[in-house]
Amino acid sequence: MFKKILLIILIAILPVSVFAESLTSKEELEEIEVETELGEETLRFDSNQFTKPERENKPLPEGNLEGFTKVTENDKLALYVQEASLAIKIQNKQTGYIWHSGVDNAENYRLNNTWTDMVQSALTIDYLDRRGNIKTESILTEETQPSIQMNADGFTAEIDFRGSSIEVVLNVTLEDENIVIDVPNEGVQDGTYNKIVAMKVYPFLGAAHMDDITGYLFIPDGSGALMRFEKSAFRSDTPFIGSIYGEDEGFTRPQSTEDDYTYPAQKISVPVYGAVHGVKQNAFITSIEEGQSYGRVLAYPSGASTDFYWVTSDYQYRFNYFQPTSKSMGGFNVYQEEKNNFNIKQKVMFLSDEEADYVGMANRYQQHLEDKGTLSNNNEDKVDLRLELLGGETKKGLIWNSVEQMTEIQDIPRFVEELEQNDVDNLHVVLRGWTKGGLTGTLPQKFPLEKKVGSKGELEETIQTLEKKDIPFYLHTDFTTAFDGASGFSGSKDVSKKINGQPMTQNQFGYSSYYLSPAKSLEIAKKDAADFKDHGVENIAVETTASKLFSDFNKGMSSSRAEMIGLNQELFAHYQEQGINLSLYRPNDYAWGYMDKYLDMPMYSSNYMFVTDTVPFLQIVLKGYKPYYATFSNFSHNPTEEVLRMIEFGAYPSFYLTRESAQLLMKTPSRGLYTSEFASWKEELISQYTQVKESLGKVENSSIVDRIVHQQGVSEVVYENGVSIIVNYTDSDVTIDGTTVAATSFSIKEGGN
Template structure:
């Protein structure tokens, strides 16, 4: 570990910056008024709506005429019918149409002839858009090439009826490969699947990826009003527009994030915690939600705005079949590009849910996905009633941190267990009684001294006896205590692993190793190396820790990274596919859930939700890529009323007041990362970037923020989000299942909503107490 030190001048400057930030954020009175939960904050009255037209907000919907449905041509034959849908297919092109019987609207997998005639398409894209499949394959000389069903000389070998649909055996003559495409109705859903056992290859070329019916719901320019939904962080929209800047690249999100064992680091522009996407043709008129089922662990969501390659807006799943990689042959990085010889063995399937009327928007999509998860047993509602209690606060306490010195690494105690009691006492005196207390750096070596955190408990914080005493103290006040750990990465100083056998290996057989604090950063701890842990080993480590936690009487664990980062392991002795890794983490979580009272997970992917009591660090924004027009609370709509979810710590925010309003808008609970000792003591630690953590500096803004949020959200804790309207730029109105409506005004101007005055930078509660 490096022993270099940051200049103390930098820390002093940081202190002044933090002071200025909190003067700006909390200089005005933030105590909620007794009437309608209105804050007293009022800023620039001449600000106008311009700042709220940015893509980190949601735009108001513009009035639009009813979207005219396409007619079903005579060459399309009906191949399935359910209570709500009719399914048709064109024999020549294999294109499909789906009629929503409730609305009469017809969805198509291929644009109309008129749109194709008006589109500025080269020959390659003319062929691609008319194809039921887009593909990538590796050539005989191991180069990656793009193609389509038609460009590869696709032909139908066999057509076989199946229940409510059809199975088509396809040959791709140009590359001597083939597969079966199944299209059917399952209840009131359309299901498109490619069974793994149907895929075959007889030539030198090998399939790399496949996109079935990628142009389902595609829109030419802005000929139809509406948008595409993409699951970027909390959720984002790409609205159909005739005029926009020229985009350089599409949205490409690996579902569940980058697989560092097989993905190139520049292969994706985003990540998604849920395997969904959607299209709206006329808000509150027609919508479709795509849910990637089989094959989702090795799939991406790809969305193209108009003007990028074609004049169409389109969004599609992209299923990986095999990965390419660089195989080094020397220590000087000589080597060659190659690809997996064997395909990833999984079926590939996408389900489409069709929405109409009031449910035809991003909220309706979220509700549809919520129902889908409920039906699969992956999302269950808590039995306890909470709406009469105060909302919870995540009280995240940094215990010990590692410090570099000339005598080696040592622990800097930032919050001892005795000091933790004092912080809790002070917050309870301020009226905050519902807390989830999370201890970071409780272990020997401190927060960044060891990963995973290792027992015994750090003696400088009070040791095991001090932790037991804190646990009993908090239990007496009804406050759960969580210890933070992660079982996904290990630092090179860990005593728990044999890295030759326990570290994850990439496709090229090299160990997944990286500088934990970044490549080429100015961090003085960039010599701390991390390695991914084999999921099987992770389960064993977690099981051992469970027994130690039970002995200490700890209520729960807060899993960091383990519910978020998902990698394959290509170690030949104990390989794990990405799907098997996810299942291992589910079993790990299930073990904690069965042994401890509470399980919290940071930024959890949806396959972990079944086991989580609490979700920490949930994003309440999008990545704000240039092609994104809106940020929306899709994730929060799915979760609200089922699992408590918290934002990132407010004292890490550049605009806490804005984020407080956004948390109220998104139904999200607050979080603070605190220390007892002053934050300047972190100047020689990896946590030097934490500028404001001392609880005495933050007690007042924390208390004021909590009171406002508690007033806003206390009555809707058990309720689900049922609708969200944006009456004007910088405004939102969220309706809950218990009839309560919360209206948030982000702007610096007062606003009248249905006769109710909403003060600037404030909120009102309509209904309830």
């Protein structure tokens, strides 16, 4: 009987015990899930696509001037030189800090003789010897003895490299808070048997050993990127090497882009780089004023060749290229016979105290561009929405191609009306695919209009309707691309050629295209301007022409990259003279002075392993001067986060939409536009505009003066009008200086910090 009672009690207790254990397990599971979510969130905001909070600065080392001779000084800086190597030191009189182009006590570091010579020398050259081998020589390599002449503002040095017999003239000048470094083209002479290939100028200026000091390198990758001085378990053994304005396709081998959906590395569109030694203590930003068309930005993390972080530029006097010798593409690599002709001019701008960070760099560069006349704050930088619409797209058929009608011109006023009824009161419209034949395969021919999209009368009527509402209407175009088989150009005479005689071709989605010779682009563009005016068009959105730069070896109309810049600037200036406004897609800096809007602003960096942070450098430079627009929101995988990034970076939203379903594009070159129906996206468009208006509407025509990362995923952007915008990417509410910001939201703080 006792055993039966005991068994009943055990049976009664067991479910309670099991239930209690299961409850505990459930609580533990929930706790684990929360911790996992927090961990994932922490990892995400600690990734290099965000910016990290600043750490406390370590004490900076005391520099010395032993072995250096004072050249000149002003009330801001003092310049010193070591005459044997032409190494320089610059003392910042405001902070007392001494910048060095080399390394003190180099024998204490892991540097072999070759690296020591480069680190301590003003110049390092690569050259081609008589046997076709590439060799490197620094000033100290063969104990070259420079001839130096001091002057009131700096010095001039003549260097006759003993190993290669190559001659170089170097000028270093002190100007206010800047050092100007100049290598004139006529001062660079090949040796008797050796030919110069490339040159580095003061490559170790601002270098830092491992994490000995607090700071970072700045590189112009995407929106901007930092390489912090830190010890890391994931040391990178590869450097950042980026050609300014992208690779020169006059020398590169063709690459297929057929159905290529890989994320490409971001192109360098602005020729700058810099370093910070002690955040808010000491920094410099280098602007490459001349020679940038032949330049690259190099940034080495600690662990890549040496234990130092260093950033510099090098300049290509001769490019290597592939010379085919058969139709099967057999051949060999050779270097240019003739030297590229250009001056090198670098302006190193030093920053002190509160200005000494990436924000200060951007502000200083902004001021520099304003001084040059590239930027003017006469432009209207007000909250705006970009609505791009696809009219028609080419669709291949068995016998002939047809046009898939996606949006008609007469739809546009209705779309605008629907948006205005929902308080989207400031926008502009860009129409793609308006040319006869549709978006793809028709360039360089532009007129007449595709009849499935609309008539000339409907275009003029729509322009007038939107004009009454103060809504600019843009036609999308491209003055550089020419499709194989299209009319308006000669495939043998008018297309750009590589140095080996091959045409520059691309192949995407089964359509081959060329790049027009820049001189031909200018000729066609001037003719097109009259046609645009005839159709009542006062605004165009230009793709490719402002972002692509190459050397053209077309015998009838050849041009260097520097000459192409001049031709394109003439093109843009012609449209300005005709009263036609230009919006430009990802333009290089030399086109900024001609644009009224910057389209497809990069909002991230390239995600290189050695990069630690993404920063809005480009945005800070342009904010308050030129309106800029993010990439298309209907391509985004995380719209909530993308809108917050727009608000933080000062960018305006963009959508690429159609009247019809994107399913109709599945068998066209625009099949990458996988979701685009206006009716489906209208509410999201209204929501994004409303959020951006509530935030950036408070800082219209105002520049960014500071940016503080309070914690991972929480940033504050301070504007010159005293308004701060705090953005909280995290899933938890935060309070910053008495201002509470809800999770995944933003808050406005009047009066700045």
